[in-house]
Amino acid sequence: MTPPAVPAETSGRQPEPGLRADAERNRERILAAARRLYAAEGLGVSMAAVAREADVGKATLSRRFATREDLITAVFxxxxxxxxxxxxxxxxxxxxxxxxxxxxxxxxxxxxxxxxxxxxxxxxxxxxxxxxxxxxxxxxxxxxxxxxxxxxxxxxxxxxxxxxxxxxxxxxxxxxxxxxxxxxxxxxxxxxxxxxxxxxxxxxxxxxxxxxxxxxxxxxxxxxxxxxx
Structure with missing residues (x-):
């Protein structure tokens, strides 16, 4: 049986620079989108709407910001x-x-x-x-x-x-x-x-x-x- 893959965090390997850069770009896109929507519409904006505005998937959004409160904190x-x-x-x-x-x-x-x-x-x-x-x-x-x-x-x-x-x-x-x-x-x-x-x-x-x-x-x-x- 093939052993399960060891996650990067526990294998001692660091994420590739390209992956880190992509993750940071996605984070900044999400924050910029949330700032625009919150400024115009208030905090009632859904996480799904933020993901659409940032042009990222819901999974990407949840990896960067697990909860609504995490996103609000980062924005404000x-x-x-x-x-x-x-x-x-x-x-x-x-x-x-x-x-x-x-x-x-x-x-x-x-x-x-x-x-x-x-x-x-x-x-x-x-x-x-x-x-x-x-x-x-x-x-x-x-x-x-x-x-x-x-x-x-x-x-x-x-x-x-x-x-x-x-x-x-x-x-x-x-x-x-x-x-x-x-x-x-x-x-x-x-x-x-x-x-x-x-x-x-x-x-x-x-x-x-x-x-x-x-x-x-x-x-x-x-x-x-x-x-x-």
Missing amino acids: ADRMDAYAVTEALADPDPWHGFTRYIEAICAMQAADRGFADVLTMTFPAAKALEERRAASYHGVVELITRAQAARHLREDFTHQDIVILLMANAGVIAATGDAAPDSWRRLVGHLLRAFATPGTDVPPLSPAPASTALYRAMIRLGRPGVGTS
Whole structure:
């Protein structure tokens, strides 16, 4: 009887360079496809759709990324690093650092529907992503504490309010789409005014969207499937 083949990992042989290069190319194609689909449609995109977009087989996708959480982590880990509050904490003005942070993460939400989903969901199985989220959380708490100590941020503002803000912003982004794409800026401006203590300087309020643009957004929202991931 012919003995079973010994896998390369246990035989001491390294994969041929050509095979490693092909595997890396497939991985990059998958990540690029997932980024495009997640940005446009949110995290509801199926793994099968990602495989089709990347022009690879489902087996190839599962070899590179065994689970949906693995793929999401690979796509958004660097975005979560950018979402960290390091730059905001380095601002010598605690209130300016706080407003800068809020505006930055809301802009990132608006630019990428998938990232908007990541910010308002949890992925217990995606440990690397959750570790990055935890690191950002501690930075946010410090940012809030500093702004309150400077007496510019309301004392009753809590870190939970950040999550509520992100959920509200995600809802506006999903509802308005490209019909009134800058509406989120108006929302964030009003919320920063609500968070500020009396007499605190606040960023200028963005212009209100045109009535016709909001009307188009309302019509769009009434279509089946719009506004959901």
